[in-house]
Amino acid sequence: MATMYRTNLLRQSSRQSFWMLAVFTSLLLVAAGHAQTPARVLGTITEVHGANLTVKTDAGQAYPFTVAPTAVLKQIAPGEKDLSKAAAIPLTSLATGDRVLVRFDPNAAAGSAVALQIIAIKQADLAKKQEADREDWQRRGVGGLVKSVDAASGTIVISSGAGAAAKMLTIHVTNASALRRYAPASVQFDKATLAPITAIRVGDQVRARGNKSADGSEVTAEDLVSGSFRNIAGTVIAVDAAASTLTVKDLATKKSATIKFTAASQLHKLPDEAATRLASLLKSGAQGAGAPPQGAAGGRGPGGGPGGHGGFDAQSLLSHAPTVQLAELKKGEAVMLVATDGDSELTAVTLLAGVAPLLEAPAASNLLSNWSMNSGGEMGQ
Numbered sequence: 001m002a003t004m005y006r007t008n009l010l011r012q013s014s015r016q017s018f019w020m021l022a023v024f025t026s027l028l029l030v031a032a033g034h035a036q037t038p039a040r041v042l043g044t045i046t047e048v049h050g051a052n053l054t055v056k057t058d059a060g061q062a063y064p065f066t067v068a069p070t071a072v073l074k075q076i077a078p079g080e081k082d083l084s085k086a087a088a089i090p091l092t093s094l095a096t097g098d099r100v101l102v103r104f105d106p107n108a109a110a111g112s113a114v115a116l117q118i119i120a121i122k123q124a125d126l127a128k129k130q131e132a133d134r135e136d137w138q139r140r141g142v143g144g145l146v147k148s149v150d151a152a153s154g155t156i157v158i159s160s161g162a163g164a165a166a167k168m169l170t171i172h173v174t175n176a177s178a179l180r181r182y183a184p185a186s187v188q189f190d191k192a193t194l195a196p197i198t199a200i201r202v203g204d205q206v207r208a209r210g211n212k213s214a215d216g217s218e219v220t221a222e223d224l225v226s227g228s229f230r231n232i233a234g235t236v237i238a239v240d241a242a243a244s245t246l247t248v249k250d251l252a253t254k255k256s257a258t259i260k261f262t263a264a265s266q267l268h269k270l271p272d273e274a275a276t277r278l279a280s281l282l283k284s285g286a287q288g289a290g291a292p293p294q295g296a297a298g299g300r301g302p303g304g305g306p307g308g309h310g311g312f313d314a315q316s317l318l319s320h321a322p323t324v325q326l327a328e329l330k331k332g333e334a335v336m337l338v339a340t341d342g343d344s345e346l347t348a349v350t351l352l353a354g355v356a357p358l359l360e361a362p363a364a365s366n367l368l369s370n371w372s373m374n375s376g377g378e379m380g381q
Contacts, residue, residue, distance in 0.1 A: 071091075141207060268323055271354065
């Protein structure tokens, strides 16, 4: 009898433990459901099915949600911060690719997300604004390596260009200037954060946009972005296309460096003739030394300033160099690259292959430093 009592007691205790565990698990799931949907989300619409939409954040997190019948939907122009200028729009005007700020109903049922307000920027309007910004950065922008910083007077001296075309430029920073600094392992302008002039160091790369002096040697910055980057010139030791990494022997340090490549990394390869011609001009410092190599564009560089070497625009030549895939690089191949100088790993910004002749030209060391900033598609977004 005592044995049967103990058995029943154990069974009852087990059932109670089971139900307590079930209730606790349910509470955790409810809490997790609420945690999955923040108060608001900024991102891009990836799916539209009537009133059911999905927005994806810049971090890659997707949030499916339903638009409430009483939701306030408005459209605003890119760059506009005054919501009083936003115009009401119907739900049917929202489409994939639109940039949106979504505010969710905090009282929605657990596990569901209901939008009470959506502020949208149309994809076409954003594309026009980005193109206009890129053109303005090219027309009124300068870039190069920081040689000195005087925070008290708000002046930054940079070296722009390479070889015979290198020159010093002075950037003036005022209270109206918007100063930003690239986030670690990123060269995306829209992810750069506000930072004071004191954050800029000698050796940093700087890109500024503003009105230039008559001779082009000074610029009063409206916008300025800076970052610390590492220049590497060397030979390929190993390529791991599956892991998107490249191991290079740095000729300067005689050590190996492993660099991570992302979708934003730019990879180009100079044709043999162009590399030989450019190396010759950089070593000689010649000016006006004949016609540009076939396929090279003349005129002004992508940054809106002279980029010429020996009568042709080296920056434009680099930008027009054929693209190459990481898997196409071979062991022993000479490369030059610029990478973000992060704490844990290096992330490639720009890589240029086919540069064996350039490694013998000291003036080539700053070539990619200026190009990587000037040709970045994120600038001005």
